[in-house]
Amino acid sequence: MNKLALPIAIFALIASAGSFFFLQSSSELVYVDVNKLLDGYKRTAIVKAEFDEKAKVMKSNVDSLVANWQDELKAYEKERSSMSIKEVELKQELLANKQQQINNYQQAVQKQLVEEDKKITQTVINDINDFVKEYGKTKGYKVIFGATGNGTIMYGEESSDLTGQVLEELNAEFEGK
Numbered sequence: 001m002n003k004l005a006l007p008i009a010i011f012a013l014i015a016s017a018g019s020f021f022f023l024q025s026s027s028e029l030v031y032v033d034v035n036k037l038l039d040g041y042k043r044t045a046i047v048k049a050e051f052d053e054k055a056k057v058m059k060s061n062v063d064s065l066v067a068n069w070q071d072e073l074k075a076y077e078k079e080r081s082s083m084s085i086k087e088v089e090l091k092q093e094l095l096a097n098k099q100q101q102i103n104n105y106q107q108a109v110q111k112q113l114v115e116e117d118k119k120i121t122q123t124v125i126n127d128i129n130d131f132v133k134e135y136g137k138t139k140g141y142k143v144i145f146g147a148t149g150n151g152t153i154m155y156g157e158e159s160s161d162l163t164g165q166v167l168e169e170l171n172a173e174f175e176g177k
Helices: 002-026 034-040 042-082 085-139 163-176
Strands: 030-033 144-147
Touching: 030 034, 030 163, 034 042, 034 085, 034 163, 042 085, 042 163, 085 144, 085 163
Parallel strands: 030 144
Antiparallel strands: none
């Protein structure tokens, strides 16, 4: 019985040491740089270009309204001396109302652009988060941390940085859609 106990004990020791090292490597702490993923993700550039084009058109509309108002103001200033007091008061009121409407429209456009920017950014972030979640499951990671540059991960070994690998597969999946 003693002859059998020593090999079993050695086998158990080797098995426990092996499982310890195996479990240690599979629970390796890894991270991705969220900002690099966001910047390097090809969909981000496409969505941003579409947003910039829409913002340009909306700002152009506002600029056109402002230019028209300024033209009306210049015309009023030229004609003012030939107008009656009642006409001057009426024109000033009309110009003031129009300026207020333009200001309100400009604020509404700005608010809409800010909200839309948040919405599309969140959509891209959701895509990245969903992909990283599936990537982690597929690759067998228990946890993938996200470094954002504001103190969430102060240091990480380069070997623990999955950003490049994730970004490559994320873009490949996007281009395949």
